[in-house]
Amino acid sequence: MRLKIELHARDTKKFPFNYHYQFSSAIYLLLKFSSPEFSDFLHNIGYKLNGKPYKLFSFAVKFENYKTTSNEILLESPRIHLIITSPKIDEFIKNFVIGSFERTFCYLSFGGDEHKLLIKNMELLPEPEIKDEMRFTLSNPMVLSTLKEYKGKLSPYYLRPEDKVDINRILAGNLRSKYELVTQIHSKGNVELDWDEDYLRKHPRVTKKITINEHGRFPVDVIGIQAPFKIKGDPELIRIGYECGFGEKNSMGFGMAEVVYS
Incomplete structure (x- = not known):
């Protein structure tokens, strides 16, 4: 299920370009206003399978009207759209909606400065028909990793x-x-992914490095693919x-995808 939330930056x-950690933190905080126990569980433990948390x-964050500099996004409109997706309707979606109505705003902290975003509107997005072959665009890069010496x-x-073989596996x-x-x-199902070859030819570089918690004590660099x-x-x-998002680190927004209707 997906929600679209209209925010106004006051x-x-x-x-900054690296805003993923701050918006993720704001989502956890809104969940906390509805259910502190669920927010703490999700943030600190998560749903585990074979010892790995999910x-x-x-x-995804979509700025309505903006320009960019070498290191910043400059808003020309205060309106921002936050789209949230999760299959956990009773636990995640309902708690997020209740927390949003309770609080009516959220806070983002960048470089020690705290900014207030008003929650102006919220709507439920229609569910697409999912078939055995689909085309998607990525709102944020897809992150997939393996261990190498x-x-x-x-x-x-x-x-x-x-890295097609490893990507699909x-x-x-x-x-x-x-x-x-x-x-x-x-x-026991399987999937196979193919990147849009025309897009790759026109865009020689489709990998992006994103720093998570850029101004915190332990920043982490990740590399994702956006195509x-x-x-x-x-x-x-x-x-x-x-x-849920495709790939890893979905709670930071990575792997959020939109259906391409042909």
């Missing part, structure tokens, strides 16, 4: 578009795990990707 016209939600120790390696396993957590049913893609296979796994 006291700032500038946003948050089972993602989001580097200088004698295993380190995360973030996959690039040319890791993405399918990630979607099967999310499906099992949501439905309590083990899936349109086609995915075919088990429609239930494709639906889970649409509802």
Whole structure:
């Protein structure tokens, strides 16, 4: 299920490019106003499978009218749209809606400065029909990683578009795990992803490095891929990707995708 929330920035016209951590924190805070226990569980523990936690939600931020500089987003309109997705309707969606109505605003903190965003409107978005072959665009980069040896120790390696075999193996396993957590049913389904080759030819660089918690004590750099893609296979796994986000670090907004209607 997806919600579209209209926000108004009251006291700032500038946003850094690395805003994912701050909006994720604002979402957890709104959940906390409805259910502190659920917010703490989701933030600190998450839904676990084989010892690995999943948050089972993602989001995208869309600025209505803006310009960019080398390191900032400059708003020309105060209106911002926050789209949130999760299959956990009773736990996540309802708590977020209640928290939003309770608070009517959210706070973002950038570089020690706190900014207030008013919650002006909220609407439920219609669900698309999910088939065994779909086309998507990414609102935020898709992050997929594996461990590789580097200088004698295993380190995360973030996959690039040319890592097709690893992309499909890791993405399918990630979607099967999310499906099992949501439905309590083990899936043997599979999916196969193909990036839009025309887009790749026109855009030689589709990887993006994003810093999470840029101004905090422990900033983390991740690399994701942002390009349109086609995915075919088990429609239930494709639906889970649409509802939770494709790939990793979905609670930071990564892997949020929109259906391309041809």
